[in-house]
Amino acid sequence: xxxxxxxxxxxxxxxxxxxxxxxxxxxxxxxxxxxxxxxxxxxxxxxxxxxxxxxxxxxxxxxxxxxxxxxxxxxxxxxxxxxxxxxxxxxxxxxxxxxxxxxxxxxxxxxxxxxxxxxxxxxxxxxxxxxxxxxxxxxxxxxxxxxxxxxxxxxxxxxxxxxxxxxxxxxxxxxxxxxxxxxxxxxxxxxxxxxxxxxxxxxxxxxxxxxxxxxxxxxxxxxxxxxxxxxxxxxxxxxxxxxxxxxxxxxxxxxxxxxxxxxxxxxxxxxxxxxxxxxxxxxxxxxxxxxxxxxxxxxxxxxxxxxxxxxxxxxxxxxxxxxxxxxxxxxxxxxxxxxxxxxxxxxxxxxx
Amino acid sequence: xxxxxxxxxxxxxxxxxxxxxxxxxxxxxxxxxxxxxxxxxxxxxxxxxxxxxxxxxxxxxxxxxxxxxxxxxxxxxxxxxxxxxxxxxxxxxxxxxxxxxxxxxxxxxxxxxxxxxxxxxxxxxxxxxxxxxxxxxxxxxxxxxxxxxxxxxxxxxxxxxxxxxxxxxxxxxxxxxxxxxxxxxxxxxxxxxxxxxxxxxxxxxxxxxxxxxxxxxxxxxxxxxxxxxxxxxxxxxxxxxxxxxxxxxxxxxxxxxxxxxxxxxxxxxxxxxxxxxxxxxxxxxxxxxxxxxxxxxxxxxxxxxxxxxxxxxxxxxxxxxxxxxxxxxxxxxxxxxxxxxxxxxxxxxxxxxxxxxxxxxxxxxxxxxxxxxxxxxxxxxxxxxxxxxxxxxxxxxxxxxxxxxxxxxxxxxxxxxxxxxxxxxxxxxxxxxxxxxxxxxxxxxxxxxxxxxxxxxxxxxxxxxxxxxxxxxxxxxxxxxxxxxxxxxxxxxxxxxxxxxxxxxxxxxxxxxxxxxxxxxxxxxxxxxxxxxxxxxxxxxxxxxxxxxxxxxxxxxxxxxxxxxxxxxxxxx
Ligand SMILES: Nc1ncnc2c1ncn2[C@@H]1O[C@H](COP(=O)(O)OP(=O)(O)O)[C@@H](O)[C@H]1O
Ligand SMILES: [Mg+2]
Numbered sequence: 001x002x003x004x005x006x007x008x009x010x011x012x013x014x015x016x017x018x019x020x021x022x023x024x025x026x027x028x029x030x031x032x033x034x035x036x037x038x039x040x041x042x043x044x045x046x047x048x049x050x051x052x053x054x055x056x057x058x059x060x061x062x063x064x065x066x067x068x069x070x071x072x073x074x075x076x077x078x079x080x081x082x083x084x085x086x087x088x089x090x091x092x093x094x095x096x097x098x099x100x101x102x103x104x105x106x107x108x109x110x111x112x113x114x115x116x117x118x119x120x121x122x123x124x125x126x127x128x129x130x131x132x133x134x135x136x137x138x139x140x141x142x143x144x145x146x147x148x149x150x151x152x153x154x155x156x157x158x159x160x161x162x163x164x165x166x167x168x169x170x171x172x173x174x175x176x177x178x179x180x181x182x183x184x185x186x187x188x189x190x191x192x193x194x195x196x197x198x199x200x201x202x203x204x205x206x207x208x209x210x211x212x213x214x215x216x217x218x219x220x221x222x223x224x225x226x227x228x229x230x231x232x233x234x235x236x237x238x239x240x241x242x243x244x245x246x247x248x249x250x251x252x253x254x255x256x257x258x259x260x261x262x263x264x265x266x267x268x269x270x271x272x273x274x275x276x277x278x279x280x281x282x283x284x285x286x287x288x289x290x291x292x293x294x295x296x297x298x299x300x301x302x303x304x305x306x307x308x309x310x311x312x313x314x315x316x317x318x319x320x321x322x323x324x325x326x327x328x329x330x331x332x333x334x335x336x337x338x339x340x341x342x343x344x345x346x347x348x349x350x351x352x
Numbered sequence: 353x354x355x356x357x358x359x360x361x362x363x364x365x366x367x368x369x370x371x372x373x374x375x376x377x378x379x380x381x382x383x384x385x386x387x388x389x390x391x392x393x394x395x396x397x398x399x400x401x402x403x404x405x406x407x408x409x410x411x412x413x414x415x416x417x418x419x420x421x422x423x424x425x426x427x428x429x430x431x432x433x434x435x436x437x438x439x440x441x442x443x444x445x446x447x448x449x450x451x452x453x454x455x456x457x458x459x460x461x462x463x464x465x466x467x468x469x470x471x472x473x474x475x476x477x478x479x480x481x482x483x484x485x486x487x488x489x490x491x492x493x494x495x496x497x498x499x500x501x502x503x504x505x506x507x508x509x510x511x512x513x514x515x516x517x518x519x520x521x522x523x524x525x526x527x528x529x530x531x532x533x534x535x536x537x538x539x540x541x542x543x544x545x546x547x548x549x550x551x552x553x554x555x556x557x558x559x560x561x562x563x564x565x566x567x568x569x570x571x572x573x574x575x576x577x578x579x580x581x582x583x584x585x586x587x588x589x590x591x592x593x594x595x596x597x598x599x600x601x602x603x604x605x606x607x608x609x610x611x612x613x614x615x616x617x618x619x620x621x622x623x624x625x626x627x628x629x630x631x632x633x634x635x636x637x638x639x640x641x642x643x644x645x646x647x648x649x650x651x652x653x654x655x656x657x658x659x660x661x662x663x664x665x666x667x668x669x670x671x672x673x674x675x676x677x678x679x680x681x682x683x684x685x686x687x688x689x690x691x692x693x694x695x696x697x698x699x700x701x702x703x704x705x706x707x708x709x710x711x712x713x714x715x716x717x718x719x720x721x722x723x724x725x726x727x728x729x730x731x732x733x734x735x736x737x738x739x740x741x742x743x744x745x746x747x748x749x750x751x752x753x754x755x756x757x758x759x760x761x762x763x764x765x766x767x768x769x770x771x772x773x774x775x776x777x778x779x780x781x782x783x784x785x786x787x788x789x790x791x792x793x794x795x796x797x798x799x800x801x802x803x804x805x806x807x808x809x810x811x812x813x814x815x816x817x818x819x820x821x822x823x824x825x826x827x828x829x830x831x832x833x834x835x836x837x838x839x840x841x842x843x844x845x846x847x848x849x850x851x852x853x854x855x856x857x858x859x860x861x862x863x864x865x866x867x868x869x870x871x872x873x874x875x876x877x878x879x880x881x882x883x884x885x886x887x888x889x890x891x892x893x894x895x896x897x898x899x900x901x902x903x904x905x906x907x908x909x910x911x912x913x914x915x916x917x918x919x920x921x922x923x924x925x
Contacts, residue, residue: 050831084827104832161831
């Protein structure tokens with residue numbers, strides 16, 4: 001059972017295809033996240049679903065209603081029965097918190113007692129009771145975020161859209177709100193579609209992730225699946241595998257120039273050239289030139305507290321490594337032996 | 353899709369039904385129609401009028417006659433000298449004051465700002481009348497004083513330089529407000545960077561500050577020229593007695609001669625509209641060049657440049673501000689007050705002669721006072737309604753929709769900025785004098801015409817107001833289920849309130865002080881007369897005390913409306 005279906009959606013701005021033939025569906029209940037670098041078309045898709053932007057072609061179905069079809073918005077924004085959390089919050093400064101939250105209920109013509117009850121319930125749900133009569137100017141960022149959420153869910157919309165919901169919060173609030181969002185989703189069972197450029201946020205929040213680039217969906221799946229098995233090098237890089245080595249086949253084995261042979265477990269491709277990707281945190285460093293590792297030299301070390309980040313030169317390439325800070329910091333210029341945790345190498349065939 | 357859908361937690365949407373935007377199209381059409389009627393239709397008639405000869409045919413005879421009559425001399429030269437002189441003096445004064453106020457530690461900044469705003473809202477004819485009283489060649493107060501002491505009468509306000517002087521005292525406020533606003537929006541870090549690089553304060557102002565606000569200065573100067581061409585009161589009060597005619601007064605002569613020479617007035621109007629368009633184009637070219645040089649005048653993070661210390665020049669600068677306030681506002685106000693309290697003319701005035709007789713006469717005895725006051729308020733009210741409705745609609749269409757032709761709509765609302773006032777009035781006469789709808793000579797037409805003149809500034813300010821409202825505030829309302837109209841009523845308009853209030857003030861005050869429109873279009877009967885016309889009429893009949901008393905009354909109303917709002921006003925005049 002899917003709540004939203006997007007079929008062959010295209011949105012052009014002039015000659016530029018901000019959304020390039022995208023199809024996907026959003027299952028009932030749960031959080032679906034669009035993850036991708038800034039400018040890849042996430043917001044545009046969200047706004048097309050909302051009806052704030054008119055797509056160029058394709059179909060959008062929400063619930064069982066076709067809302068966009070044949071190049072036209074069949075159902076206008078206000079009749080789509082959605083909720084939306086804007087990146088800029090968009091809390092109306094001339095209304096109290098209660099009036100903000102009550103807005104959608106009033107528009108729908110709920111009776112007055114109903115409105116009061118639902119406003120209270122919504123503010124309770126986002127854990128902001130007692131704020132009803134204040135004006136938004138007096139709120140902190142996290143509280144604003146809660147108000148927007150309350151406003152968007154007060155009238156039980158069919159679907160909640162969230163555009164970079166946590167981007168404006170500072171680090172520790174972000175984590176707290178992430179948990180809150182998930183809790184609210186679980187408590188209400190509401191279907192949510194969110195947009196983010198932050199992989200850890202997407203991983204923590206989502207039941208389904210769509211990784212996007214240049215207006216297309218590269219891969220869609222459960223967070224764990226996407227994290228463990230990125231389908232392409234691009235997805236892998238976006239999910240944190242920022243170390244890239246290119247290897248050639250020499251005598252049947254993949255070899256990285258100036259570094260050495262690639263471990264057996266990664267020999268699975270038949271191609272003559274391959275890109276090998278892995279995450280900085282999957283590197284194991286040993287001082288000196290121990291057996292079995294790639295020889296390297298530390299160019300730059302940066303102590304980050306919980307971990308230490310190293311820039312290491314291996315042959316012609318530079319690798320980034322993040323290792324636990326508990327073992328002390330290796331000196332710049334020191335010789336090290338680099339190995340990668342078993343199973344962490346992601347190998348993709350590369351065209352010659 | 354499966355058949356039985358599990359019951360959702362979703363309450364059935366009670367009132368959500370698709371709304372077509374038919375209403376929007378209707379409002380669009382109405383706005384377009386209103387603009388056609390208000391601004392476009394008259395200008396078409398001006399062109400037709402200038403080409404019609406007196407026996408019903410069409411030719412360029414009027415232009416030839418104009419050329420033969422005035423050729424290169426007289427009125428044409430006077431108009432240029434007058435407008436350029438006034439604009440130049442206003443620009444120098446206004447820019448100097450703006451830099452002092454926005455960038456130095458000069459004292460009395462509040463006084464400078466406040467007098468500029470008062471000069472901007474008070475009628476130019478008030479200043480002209482006051483200066484006649486002070487410095488008319490024979491009877492002027494100061495001249496008599498000098499005569500008694502040293503035996504000469506040095507000042508002659510009823511001359512070209514007098515006209516320029518008085519006009520500049522009013523126009524400087526326009527330049528000041530424009531340039532000061534521009535200066536405060538320029539991020540201070542540009543100038544700090546120059547200071548750090550080793551430039552002295554004066555050099556920073558010359559090489560960084562002023563270049564950054566050049567577009568604002570250029571457009572303020574250009575519009576000063578166009579405003580000066582459209583100005584009637586000052587050349588009429590100061591120039592006509594000395595037989596110095598400029599564009600506006602010559603036009604008035606054509607229209608009030610017998611028989612009226614409407615077609616010559618039209619030809620003259622077209623000539624000056626064309627000239628003004630050239631001036632407007634020049635501004636546009638300058639602004640374009642600036643933009644293509646891609647000056648990002650970043651609206652910074654509100655960092656203001658540190659005030660440049662004036663040190664020993666501080667008292668001089670303070671004196672400049674005091675003098676300017678005295679000459680432009682305080683002096684004229686006091687003189688007019690003095691005039692209103694005196695029943696004897698000029699040199700014979702004395703403290704002993706003070707009385708409220710003039711006020712008593714104009715309020716209690718003059719037969720049409722209440723009718724004329726009523727007219728004034730009715731016209732102002734009608735104008736405000738028209739302007740706010742049309743300007744808000746146009747801003748909405750340009751800023752919030754993608755309807756085709758919306759920029760034409762904006763153009764139609766804004767272009768009258770480039771049309772000198774009296775030329776536009778001639779156009780309106782041509783358009784309505786023989787029209788099947790009997791608007792001519794009535795209050796409605798006066799209100800419509802004033803509205804057309806106020807539309808540019810209101811449209812610009814309200815448009816900027818729309819620009820400052822984050823789109824997502826309105827989108828949030830749409831998502832919540834509100835239609836366009838409801839969103840407008842519950843979100844957009846409430847957020848626009850300060851801007852609308854400021855626009856209301858500007859428009860209402862300009863309606864109160866406007867002399868040109870009711871004078872040219874009123875037809876002289878008390879049925880369509882306003883207070884400003886009555887004041888002018890008293891003045892022309894040398895009933896100085898009565899004119900001054902009425903002026904004081906009008907001024908009190910103006911200040912009563914304006915002062916409570918002056919704070920919002922000074923930001924978005
Ligand atoms: N209104 C618009 N006009 C022109 N281009 C736009 C508009 N909105 C977005 N774009 C472009 O479309 C692309 C996708 O934008 P967006 O969906 O906002 O990206 P994201 O949310 O993934 O950062 C960007 O290149 C952006 O510049
Ligand atoms: Mg975005």
